[in-house]
Amino acid sequence: MPQVRAERFIRLDPETAFALSQTTGAFRLKWDPFISAQAFLDGATAAGKGVRTRTVSRMGLKMVSEYVSYMPPRNVGMTMVSGPWFFETFGGGWRFTPDNGGTRAVWKYTFSCRPALLKPVAERIGSWVLGREIERRIEAFARACEDPALVAELRSQGESVPGT
Template identity: 35%
Template sequence: MPTIQSTAEIDAASDELFALSQDYDLRLEWDPFLREMRYRDGATEPAVGVRVWVRAKNGLSMEARYITLNPPEQVAITMVEGPRIFRQFSGAWLFKALSPQRTRVTFRYNFTARPQALAPVLEPVMAAVLRRDIEQRLAGLKQSAETTDILQRLPPRARPSSA
């Protein structure tokens, strides 16, 4: 199963970046990949077991389920239903505070291609596309956190208690 990841250091607190990564309204402002995101089954916030539906700007959509939620350090999802080219897909955000106002953010994907017989050919191409996606998403998060007022627009309940 291929695993790809990228890391960026961002001048912002880890708890703020974690909250921003999970705020679906604000995320649509900085995430260059996403067109639309919605909670499923009446959920209104992330929690282990909660399902979300996402549509990418390229038109592909996926329903995913939260499998890990450990604020402000880690969040992970796994695909429940999505593009047929993926036999399996999961993603994770990892936030490591380097100082009170600097965070190392790692974005990781794990996936396998379908059909399995073509996986040796498909997976390197898919990995290249997904790596570019991860790098652009991290760049969007970094640019927004460091150069806009987006962190100040987090809802009060999502803001760090020290703010």
């Protein structure tokens, strides 16, 4: 299965970087250029293993994902429950490690495409498209981590972030 990945050095502690990466709803719209809507499903009010989310991209693509791992502040993994017809499988994950007074953030997508006849070409195209998209998204995430007002707003919203 193809995999695309992007990483950045973030000048925040892993706890804060992790918390910002896992924002949803209106707060997520402040930094993530890919989505137009995102929300928890099934009455969930916070992320956690087994929690499902619905995401709508700015291009109108919809995906329901489920957290398959949730280990603050180190890593998180999600897998597609339902989504665009051309994805046979799709998963994404973040990893955060302390690095030189900040955090090394790595974001990965792993996917496979369908139908089988088009899979080789679709996966090459998908690697290119998703590679560009994940770079745009992690760059936006890194900029958000450098925005003192956004970080202060995040810290004012929850107890799981240092400094709140």
